[in-house]
Amino acid sequence: MTDAVEEFFNKLAERGYEPVLRHNSGSIRFDVTDGGAVDHWRVTIDQGKVTVGRDDAAADTVVTQDRAVLVDAIEGKRNMMIALGLGQVGLSGDSERAVSFQRLFGNRPEMATTQTGRR
Amino acid sequence: MAEQPVKILDGNTFVVSDSAGDIEASSTEPRGLFAYDTRFLNIWRLTVDGNRLTPLSVNDTQYFETTFFLIPATVTVYSDSEVSVGRKRTIGAGFTEELTVVNAADTAADMTVRIEVGSDFADLFEVKDALTKIGTYDHRIEPNRLVLCYQRESFRRETSVETSSPGDVDEHGFTFKVHLEPGGVWSTRLDVQISAPSPYGDLVQVARSGRSKEGFADNLARWVDDAPKADCDHQDLIRTYRRSLVDLAALRFSPAIAGAHSIPAAGLPWFMSMFGRDSIITSLQSLPFTPDLAATTIRVLGNWQGSRLDDFRDEDPGRIVHELRYGEMTVFEQRPQSPYYGTADATPLFVVLLDEYELWSGDADLVREFEHEARAALNWIDQYADLMGNGYISYRPRKEDTGLVNQCWKDSWNSISARDGRLPGFPRATCELQGYAYDAKLRGARLAREFWGDPGFADQLERQAADLKDRFNRDFWVDDGQYYALGMDCDGSLLDALSSNIGHLLWSGIVPPDRADAIVGHLMGPELYSGWGVRTLSTREHRYNPIGYHVGTVWPFDNSFIAWGLRQYGYKQEAAQLASDMFAAAKYFDGRLPEAFGGYQRANTEYPVQYPTACSPQAWSTGAPLLFLRALLGLQPSGEQLVTDPALPNTIGQLTLLDIPGRWGRVDVYGRGKLTVDTTHRVPVGAAR
Numbered sequence: 001m002t003d004a005v006e007e008f009f010n011k012l013a014e015r016g017y018e019p020v021l022r023h024n025s026g027s028i029r030f031d032v033t034d035g036g037a038v039d040h041w042r043v044t045i046d047q048g049k050v051t052v053g054r055d056d057a058a059a060d061t062v063v064t065q066d067r068a069v070l071v072d073a074i075e076g077k078r079n080m081m082i083a084l085g086l087g088q089v090g091l092s093g094d095s096e097r098a099v100s101f102q103r104l105f106g107n108r109p110e111m112a113t114t115q116t117g118r119r
Numbered sequence: 120m121a122e123q124p125v126k127i128l129d130g131n132t133f134v135v136s137d138s139a140g141d142i143e144a145s146s147t148e149p150r151g152l153f154a155y156d157t158r159f160l161n162i163w164r165l166t167v168d169g170n171r172l173t174p175l176s177v178n179d180t181q182y183f184e185t186t187f188f189l190i191p192a193t194v195t196v197y198s199d200s201e202v203s204v205g206r207k208r209t210i211g212a213g214f215t216e217e218l219t220v221v222n223a224a225d226t227a228a229d230m231t232v233r234i235e236v237g238s239d240f241a242d243l244f245e246v247k248d249a250l251t252k253i254g255t256y257d258h259r260i261e262p263n264r265l266v267l268c269y270q271r272e273s274f275r276r277e278t279s280v281e282t283s284s285p286g287d288v289d290e291h292g293f294t295f296k297v298h299l300e301p302g303g304v305w306s307t308r309l310d311v312q313i314s315a316p317s318p319y320g321d322l323v324q325v326a327r328s329g330r331s332k333e334g335f336a337d338n339l340a341r342w343v344d345d346a347p348k349a350d351c352d353h354q355d356l357i358r359t360y361r362r363s364l365v366d367l368a369a370l371r372f373s374p375a376i377a378g379a380h381s382i383p384a385a386g387l388p389w390f391m392s393m394f395g396r397d398s399i400i401t402s403l404q405s406l407p408f409t410p411d412l413a414a415t416t417i418r419v420l421g422n423w424q425g426s427r428l429d430d431f432r433d434e435d436p437g438r439i440v441h442e443l444r445y446g447e448m449t450v451f452e453q454r455p456q457s458p459y460y461g462t463a464d465a466t467p468l469f470v471v472l473l474d475e476y477e478l479w480s481g482d483a484d485l486v487r488e489f490e491h492e493a494r495a496a497l498n499w500i501d502q503y504a505d506l507m508g509n510g511y512i513s514y515r516p517r518k519e520d521t522g523l524v525n526q527c528w529k530d531s532w533n534s535i536s537a538r539d540g541r542l543p544g545f546p547r548a549t550c551e552l553q554g555y556a557y558d559a560k561l562r563g564a565r566l567a568r569e570f571w572g573d574p575g576f577a578d579q580l581e582r583q584a585a586d587l588k589d590r591f592n593r594d595f596w597v598d599d600g601q602y603y604a605l606g607m608d609c610d611g612s613l614l615d616a617l618s619s620n621i622g623h624l625l626w627s628g629i630v631p632p633d634r635a636d637a638i639v640g641h642l643m644g645p646e647l648y649s650g651w652g653v654r655t656l657s658t659r660e661h662r663y664n665p666i667g668y669h670v671g672t673v674w675p676f677d678n679s680f681i682a683w684g685l686r687q688y689g690y691k692q693e694a695a696q697l698a699s700d701m702f703a704a705a706k707y708f709d710g711r712l713p714e715a716f717g718g719y720q721r722a723n724t725e726y727p728v729q730y731p732t733a734c735s736p737q738a739w740s741t742g743a744p745l746l747f748l749r750a751l752l753g754l755q756p757s758g759e760q761l762v763t764d765p766a767l768p769n770t771i772g773q774l775t776l777l778d779i780p781g782r783w784g785r786v787d788v789y790g791r792g793k794l795t796v797d798t799t800h801r802v803p804v805g806a807a808r
Contacts, residue, residue: 087274090318
């Protein structure tokens, strides 16, 4: 069974390019804790071109959190700035890359019913 | 007159104390040690033998450091003090205070020195709005160290105070038994550290990790050195110019988790945070002087650009951020600033800034690098901002209890109204937003054609701009008044108040030349012009109030853009009058223009009345003198050259600006004040309230 984290990173790897990451060249690693286990998702970025690996090699930015926190963030239910302020996320290295990266996460769920205007 | 508080700051960390160096904040008093929108100290009080101290002098010439010279309060003019106390305070991740006691007597002295310490860990919003706390307080006592703590669920904040000299520590502070021989000196270093601990480390350390290690003094000296040098007969103008440069340095701010980039924060004390609009406006004003601010503002705001739909935060794809906060109320989603995107002007102005920056700097790489963000911003104008479906930018808060009701620069609840005082419904559209959209489309077209290799998109943007200009001039024009309405209501009716917003329309270029005389006539006429500058709202309007925040006061930043607009349409005399009056006003504030001052007629008050709770320094007021100088000297990039066309008022005399940076390298400009301006502003009785 694939969970939201795996699906998110798999889709990112399939797309292979993200314009919002174009200012970035380097790497960001997500360390995802779940019980006693730690999963690693390591994204290498070259001016927007992305590749995704599962190793725990060194990265310029490391983001550490429980799986539930990352799933909520990916699904737009949890804001990463808030999770950081609450001490639910660890961040080390180049924090600017983390700001860029969280822009890939989803819409806040209630949105679909409340849009107006010419959208 | 109330005592002026003493402030030192470093980005979003700042200390506000009284002139003895003490902090005694009530729940609503904006004094204390603040960082990341949290008050980490609200009590910091020094006594000697139980007595408070009296300030002899304060040296606060550096924005990051202050020294207080004190004597015991019991000393009178008839008795010299034999004990004196110095407190040298330097800001950092918290602050350090070097406390020194000197005994000048012929005999030894014994005394008890006490520092009272307390923290309420108030969110800045709680201080501003007098709200109460939900979490719990605690403390730890360690050798020579006191740690104050606050906890609410997993949200934890701590203030640690450590002394270098041994002393008794209790939960409310430090006590030192001091024995001084004749001529003896005792000192200690108090180190105040703030932290936001979590299982993953300290957030404060993360936030500060990208910061430059360069010393404050070196950095400030380099900053002032890099800026153009001004030389002028008018010494007050020089003072204002230097004050602006130093304040701008102080207001530079590295948003936490945004790396080492510095952008202008909005203002002290309430707004030492990232504000899209304020950063853009200040960067535009300061482009001829400190162009690096514009580049970093583009980078940071581009990186935080909206990417998703979020009602609570009023976020849309492509929308530029309004405000970012880190305090408890934001973290617990009682407030939406994490970040909040409810601004309708920052997005078109982002494109305007990108283009203006390239015109000055020739930095084509940045324009190419931010093509995606600029296109997303241009797309936002048509795709997400046209809430009425009529081709105009309009706004409404998607959550009315937490969002901003007015998402233009005049963001108070009553700022947008009709002549008869009627407040509009939602969505609503203000006029200057349409000017910004027009300008953004034309500038976007230039970028698309010259840098993005997309002439088709450029043509499309130019057609849209031409169409917008036609429609706007048909739909927003108040025919019986010969001006543009302040806004349009949700039902399409006009909000027909006469306001300073029409001056921004000149700057944006959406005003046809044959209407410019009428607009300038209003701007310089008795209903809008106070004698110090253009009022936010005309005296004839129902909601006019000379000390109403956006309904009658005069805002220096607003006027600086009006002056720029006046020059663009060839109104040199009027621009010179406006700049001359503003520089005259600055004299009354030690060269530092406040955020706003009263709209009272100059002939009636003789001096400008500062708006009561205005921020000072405030970024775009700090930037205003710079933009006035640009307007007076007629500075405009043209290809690889800087075109200059000085038109100075006779109140200024000679003005030389040396080493203006840009794609031309560095150039000098010289001008002489030849235009005769009115310095009396006597108006017929009854011409204005």
